[in-house]
Amino acid sequence: MKTPETYDDPGPLPRISAPQMPEHLPANSCSGSGRRLHPDVQMQVYAHRSATSSITVPAVAEPMLVLVLSGGARVQERAAGEDWSTSEVVADDFFLTMTHEPYEMQWQTHGGHEFRVVHLYLSQRLLDMAAASVWAGKSKNLRLLDVSGAKDPQVAQLVRLLYQELVEGREPNTLYIDGIAQALAVHLVRHYRDDQVGPKYRTALPAYRLHRVLKRMDRSLASAFSLSALAAEAGLSEFYFSRLFRQATGCSPSQYFIQLRLAKARELLSSTPLSIIEVALEVGYESPGHFAQVFRRHTGMTPREYRR
Known part of the structure; x- marks a missing residue:
């Protein structure tokens, strides 16, 4: 199959x-x-x-x-x-x-x-x-x-x-x-009518729903990722939301959430005196080791090297 x-x-x-x-x-x-x-x-x-x-x-x-x-x-x-x-x-x-x-x-x-x-x-x-x-x-x-x-x-x-x-x-x-x-x-x-589609089929998440979801993501960077909460914010089932989110952004909701976390981490590392452990906690990573692993996988360097 x-x-x-x-x-x-x-x-x-x-x-x-x-x-x-x-x-x-x-x-x-x-x-x-x-x-x-x-x-x-x-x-x-x-x-x-x-x-x-x-x-x-x-x-x-x-x-x-x-x-x-x-x-x-x-x-x-x-x-x-x-x-x-x-x-x-x-x-x-x-x-x-x-x-x-x-x-x-x-x-x-x-x-x-x-x-x-x-x-x-x-x-x-x-x-x-x-x-x-x-x-x-x-x-x-x-x-x-x-x-x-x-x-x-x-x-x-x-x-x-x-x-x-x-x-x-x-x-x-x-x-x-x-x-x-x-x-x-x-x-x-x-x-159960889908008001956002034309005569063929929907191609992406409507902008107003996407905006609501991205704001929700930005407010919850320190919290655990929740697909169900984001789908509820968009007013869609988890399955339908995931598919439309990828069509709108090019990546899955969880991948996008990681990108937002890492963007916030880079900002904190470069512009604040927060320790690396504090930065990790600010973006939802309780383990500094896990934070460093994810950070290096996406940026090619450790948080300490990035700060330097």
Whole structure:
């Protein structure tokens, strides 16, 4: 299987269709597929154990919503070259993605037990119909936010109703499925619309969000790096934030944070009488040895040599 680092083309990559997804997830994890009674709705059910290694999830052609049916897990995600983002998920938590890029995932189930999830794929046509009904037809090719490990009782209820009808029902009713799928699509476009994208896809973190994040970084140089706090500042999931931050700055959030710390350290070393230990503490390094190691790796000299 390819790793994310093999995807070097900056343009849009080929996306798989829903029926191809089981080929890219752990073998034998797909425990059943719902009957496709509507061209806009597809469903798959997976029973997962802890993943012994990370897997690469391809970009999907259809908007994909994943709901945890039972059990729980610690799920980690990252795009190529990014930091891992972590979500602790239990029953009725959900993920939402419309990504154009593959991403990497790994998970550890709670207590080593199985956890079951359902993948629901809604067509772009259905989302555009919902958007037209909400915004008078002004949202063609609407995009949704990427969401990781969120809670929304209405999303959980509607997906479970579709699951009961598509997977557990003996004689699924097309009209019933249509109504639930349309209600879910309207809810998603009302509450999870991505206002910052055009008709294709977003290319970088919006300037006003990036400014807020950089100010937050600058205020917290003496504190431990927190991807979750920065993502919350931007109003995005950790996974989505990491990807957009790299597109905007050319490096990951953690790499950028280290650069800010070292810039502040160089300023303090050259313009203040603070000791090297005090400078290390000012920029968040409790160990002078670790500070010197990081400083030398990025500048080519030790803090003492730099001060001279």
